[in-house]
Amino acid sequence: MHVDLLEVDLLQADLLEARPSGAGFPLPNADAIAGRAVAALVAEATLTPKPGLVDRRGPGAHADVELATLLASAEALRPTFAEIARASAGRRPSPELREDLARIGRDGERRMFAVTGGANTHRGAIWALGLLAAARVLEGAGGSVETICATAGRIARHADRFAPPRATNGARACRAYGVSGARGEADAGFPHVRLAVATLRARRAAGAAEDHAHLDALLSVMARLDDTCLLHRGGRRALRVARLGARAVLGTGGAATAEGQGALLALDRRLLALNASPGGAADMLAAALFLDGVPERRSSAPLQAQREM
Ligand SMILES: CC(C)(COP(=O)(O)OP(=O)(O)OC[C@H]1O[C@@H](n2cnc3c(N)ncnc32)[C@H](O)[C@@H]1O)[C@@H](O)C(=O)NCCC(=O)NCCS
Numbered sequence: 001m002h003v004d005l006l007e008v009d010l011l012q013a014d015l016l017e018a019r020p021s022g023a024g025f026p027l028p029n030a031d032a033i034a035g036r037a038v039a040a041l042v043a044e045a046t047l048t049p050k051p052g053l054v055d056r057r058g059p060g061a062h063a064d065v066e067l068a069t070l071l072a073s074a075e076a077l078r079p080t081f082a083e084i085a086r087a088s089a090g091r092r093p094s095p096e097l098r099e100d101l102a103r104i105g106r107d108g109e110r111r112m113f114a115v116t117g118g119a120n121t122h123r124g125a126i127w128a129l130g131l132l133a134a135a136r137v138l139e140g141a142g143g144s145v146e147t148i149c150a151t152a153g154r155i156a157r158h159a160d161r162f163a164p165p166r167a168t169n170g171a172r173a174c175r176a177y178g179v180s181g182a183r184g185e186a187d188a189g190f191p192h193v194r195l196a197v198a199t200l201r202a203r204r205a206a207g208a209a210e211d212h213a214h215l216d217a218l219l220s221v222m223a224r225l226d227d228t229c230l231l232h233r234g235g236r237r238a239l240r241v242a243r244l245g246a247r248a249v250l251g252t253g254g255a256a257t258a259e260g261q262g263a264l265l266a267l268d269r270r271l272l273a274l275n276a277s278p279g280g281a282a283d284m285l286a287a288a289l290f291l292d293g294v295p296e297r298r299s300s301a302p303l304q305a306q307r308e309m
Pocket residue numbers: 101102103104105106123124125126127128129130131160168169170171180181182183185225226227228229279280281283
């Protein structure tokens with residue numbers, strides 16, 4: 001399946017048109033944002049070979065998930081992302097927005113579980129992409145990767161009074177290993193999404209093929225992230241194997257080189273032996289692909305002028 005994530009100009013044109021109306025976020029634009037989110041999830045799922053994760057070769061370390069399940073889950077989340085975009089129009093980061101998004105996100109989790117038969121395919125992705133989609137709407141046409149990630153962090157840092165207490169795998173891993181997990185990443189303004197975007201762009205600029213740029217972006221995140229997916233399934237050992245393995249691949253020139261591919265497949269085998277996978281890093285890659293095409297920093301004067309109309 002070919003998903004063209006580079007076709008960003010259309011979406012940006014939509015946002016430019018939508019901004020001055022002041023009458024809320026028109027439906028086609030919310031749908032365009034949802035389309036971009038689903039395309040990013042599809043591109044992440046189909047990217048192959050990913051270490052330990054579900055891809056075109058098979059389910060990796062996830063006995064209960066296959067590629068078709070991930071794709072069905074991504075598609076089932078389209079209305080969730082559209083609803084998030086619509087609910088964010090004309091808003092600012094606030095406890096009310098945080099709670100509205102949480103309700104839509106939890107509803108999305110129910111849709112996900114309904115199509116996957118109870119498997120957790122995209123909980124982390126709903127969280128990260130949901131916040132970033134909302135922030136993208138708040139930032140409007142002048143938004144950059146830097147400002148969108150910062151605004152997503154501002155939304156996430158508000159409390160959600162209606163969050164039901166749940167003993168999740170992520171929460172348990174955070175407690176047991178003293179890491180901050182998916183919530184900490186959001187609170188900090190998604191530093192690993194920014195890292196993935198920067199790696200993607202640097203690899204493309206160096207002439208890498210698109211798949212190799214995506215794999216290197218995933219590895220750059222794996223080399224640093226406190227991924228609670230790895231921790232809860234394989235403890236500190238799995239996290240260390242993933243980080244050192246990712247560094248080894250990047251150190252040999254990355255996914256584009258024969259040596260890098262060999263190191264990547266060796267890392268895949270080691271993670272499978274530990275029954276562990278970097279699901280959090282995969283979510284960060286999907287989030288980076290969602291922001292693909294957005295400029296890194298707010299810059300151009302014409303955009304600024306449009307925004308102030
Ligand atoms: C914050 C979430 C992810 C729950 O996190 P928690 O750590 O309790 O548990 P859980 O194990 O279910 O999910 C964590 C998932 O995050 C991803 N992840 C793991 N580590 C990291 C990390 N360091 N950084 C980013 N993502 C990570 C993984 O995919 C993992 O599966 C989220 O599901 C949530 O609270 N949702 C409530 C509804 C809501 O507020 N939605 C907002 C919609 S925008």
